[in-house]
Amino acid sequence: MLKKFILTIAVLLVVLHFPVYAESSSSLEQLDNISDRALEMTKLKRYGDSEKMLTFFSDRFLKETAKEQILDMDELRIITVAHNEALTTIKDMNKGDSEKVNSVTKFRLVVDAVKSTHQPLWTEMEDQMMNSFQQTKNAAINQDTITFNSQLNLFLSQYEMIYPSLKVDLSKETMQQLDTRIQYINQYRPEVISDGESQKELDALQNELTSIFDDMGEDDADPSLWWVIISTGSIIIMTLSYVGWRKYKGDREKPRKEHND
Numbered sequence: 001m002l003k004k005f006i007l008t009i010a011v012l013l014v015v016l017h018f019p020v021y022a023e024s025s026s027s028l029e030q031l032d033n034i035s036d037r038a039l040e041m042t043k044l045k046r047y048g049d050s051e052k053m054l055t056f057f058s059d060r061f062l063k064e065t066a067k068e069q070i071l072d073m074d075e076l077r078i079i080t081v082a083h084n085e086a087l088t089t090i091k092d093m094n095k096g097d098s099e100k101v102n103s104v105t106k107f108r109l110v111v112d113a114v115k116s117t118h119q120p121l122w123t124e125m126e127d128q129m130m131n132s133f134q135q136t137k138n139a140a141i142n143q144d145t146i147t148f149n150s151q152l153n154l155f156l157s158q159y160e161m162i163y164p165s166l167k168v169d170l171s172k173e174t175m176q177q178l179d180t181r182i183q184y185i186n187q188y189r190p191e192v193i194s195d196g197e198s199q200k201e202l203d204a205l206q207n208e209l210t211s212i213f214d215d216m217g218e219d220d221a222d223p224s225l226w227w228v229i230i231s232t233g234s235i236i237i238m239t240l241s242y243v244g245w246r247k248y249k250g251d252r253e254k255p256r257k258e259h260n261d
Contacts (some may be wrong), residue, residue, distance in 0.1 A: 027064045028115040034060060035111040038086070042104040047090050047095060049231060052102065056088045075114050082107040082164045088163045106161045113165035119217055120164040126213045129158045133209065137202045140193050148193055156186065169216065178212075 038053035039157055061079070065071060071079070089095050089103035112121040132155040139148035159182065167175060191198045 011064075018244045026069065027070050031061060031064065032111050032115045032173060034133055039104050039108040042090065042101055047100065049086065049098075051090050054083065054090060054104075054107075058083065058087075071114060078164050078167055079107075079110055079114065082110045102157070106164060109162055110164040110168060113168040120165060120169060122162040122169075123213055123216045125158060125162055129155060129162075130206075130209065130213075132158060133202075133206060135200075137206065140199055140202060141194055144192055149189065152186065153191070157180070166212075170212065174212070178205075179209060181208065 034053055034057045038050050041047070041050035041053055054193065061083070086104045086107035089100050095103075105158065109120070109122045131159070134153055136148060136151040136155055139145075139151055170178075181204060183199055185192055185205065188198065192201065
């Protein structure tokens with residue numbers, strides 16, 4: 001009887017938690033799919049369809065966030081800014097194809113960053129970003145001004161694309177430190193090229209970027225979900241231990257009864 005009761009409690013813990021978690025995940029999943037579709041249309045240069053998907057996202061976004069608190073205020077603001085920028089760029093006839101793709105990609109990445117709890121899409125830019133940065137660093141060491149400026153500009157454009165996503169996934173302290181290093185390198189380009197001491201900022205930034213990408217590859221599951229898993233696992237272990245103890249006790253008492261008989 002006790003075994004059934006404990007197992008029932010374990011099941012209830014999972015069932016009561018799952019609808020709330022699933023509903024929130026479902027809402028974010030829908031928004032993520034819409035942003036992905038908008039990016040697909042942009043890459044195909046179907047800007048009218050892309051604009052429709054971005055407008056549709058806005059409508060769904062307002063409904064979902066009004067219905068339930070699936071995002072905090074910072075996430076709401078970051079997504080709203082990225083969305084407005086993407087929509088404005090898509091509508092602008094003077095913007096080139098690459099500008100439109102980059103703008104909608106930035107928006108797509110930040111929506112995924114909010115939805116994902118493990119390895120968001122922006123981490124897939126690690127190889128190209130670190131390659132651009134390594135080329136920047138090599139050019140600084142060789143005092144190759146032209147290559148340095150070219151590769152640094154490329155790196156900065158890549159950084160700009162994932163910037164809103166970083167604001168979602170990183171702490172304010174980490175973002176401030178990262179911004180300070182990048183602004184210094186960008187502002188004092190001549191010194192970074194000519195001065196070996198200033199080039200240490202490149203080493204520091206490279207280490208920091210490597211650490212950020214590595215950390216985002218670690219398991220980062222929802223703490224509340226982990227609580228349910230641990231709690232349920234503990235109850236199951238208690239149940240098995242209790243059943244084992246009852247069986248052990250019964251086996252010991254059985255010979256006594258047979259001896260008395």
